[in-house]
Amino acid sequence: MKKNLFYAVFFAILLALVSNTVLADTMDWLSSSTDRNWFNVDNWRWGSGGPAPTAIPDLTSTGGSVRTYQSSASIYGPFIQTGQNAQAYYLKIGGAAANASIADVTIDGGSLTVANYILIGSDSSSVRSGRLIMNSGTINIGTSGSGSSTNGRLYIGGGTSVGAAVDGWLDMSGGTINVLEDLVFSRNVNADGWAEISGGTIFANNLLMKSHGGAGTVSLNLTGSGKIVLNGDRTATIEEYIGNGWITGNGNDYDIVYQYNGSTNQTSIFVPEPTTICLLGLGLIGLVRRK
Structure with missing residues (x-):
């Protein structure tokens, strides 16, 4: 009898530890959020249907995943403002897969540090654009030295090798945006990746577009x-x-410019000022390589 009681208590404790570990690994955004504040604990739950956190934790060192899977419309996505410094692994x-809605995350000042990767249009067999x-x-x-194959990557259009099409x-x-490794468009064959960049700068080690050779649509358009x-x-x-x-x-292939700088060992992609575009058209600038 005592032996059975011991095992019952042991497995109960083990189950509790496992459950807490699972909950601690994933923090889900609620579709019922009204203020969109990343740092409002009432906007989050530990795991699907779990309790609200008592504080917004730093998940960068614990392997914690932050997901917007429960967002039912783009207006409800989390918002990071000036003075706020959000963190995740x-x-x-x-x-939300049930209604194929689009969730968003908005950065309007402040900072977001993600130790491993950001996946826009998630890795699900359901539609999670x-x-x-x-x-x-x-x-x-990205954090240097993690050794993970996904570390330091920004995926625009994630998806999976099977399942519904996903857009990012x-x-x-x-x-x-500082990307330690690769800026990736269309990670898997069923994913579409789109980017409109009218201002700001993305620094990355490399740019990969449809590296799998699948049928996904990709588009990177620079303006301004x-x-x-x-x-x-x-x-x-x-x-x-x-x-x-x-x-x-x-929106065309003749305004885009790319230039390699040997002194910095970097390649830049941009749209020049209108005056520069005119000079390029006249052949008066030879320092910039373009198509």
């Missing part, structure tokens, strides 16, 4: 002062992407 941006809206502030993605959008009008800076000489790859119609400037 993973961030998965995707709407998402949007990241970057108006100002800073996003830092990046709308960027200002601020800075929007800019992407990549490590190394990526001009050959960028030229290929422009030729495929995947990278445009002002």
Whole structure:
């Protein structure tokens, strides 16, 4: 009898520990949020249907995942403002699968630090499309030395190798996004990735678009002062992407410019000022490589 009681207590404690671990690994955004404040504990739940956190934790070192899966419409997505510094280990941006809605995360000042990756249009067999809206502030993605194959990546259009089609959008009008490794469009064959960058700068190690060779649609359009800076000489790859119609400037393939700087070992992609575009058309500038 005592032995049975011991095992019953032991397994009860073990189950509680496992449950707490699962809850601690995932923090879900609520569709009923009204103020959209990332730091309002009432807007979050530990796991699907779990309790509200007592405080918004730093999940960067615990492997905690932050998800917007319960968002029922884009207006309810979390909002990070000036003076706020949000943190997570993973961030998965995707709407509620039941109604195929789009969830978003908006950065309007402040900062967001994600230790591993951000996935826009999440890895689900259901439709979980998402949007990241970057108006100002800073996003830092990736921690050096983690060794993970996904560490330091921004996925625009995640999806899976099976299941429903998933869309990911990046709308960027200002601020800075620092990507330790790759900026990836259409991670899997059934994912579409779209980006409109009218201001601000994305710094990344590399740019990968449809590297799986699938049927997903990808589009990167730069306007205004929007800019992407990549490590190394990526001009050959960028030229290929422009030729495929995947990278445009002002919606066309003749306003987009890409330039390798040997002194910094970086390749920049941008749309020049209107005066510069005129000079390029006249052949008066030879320092910039363009298609």
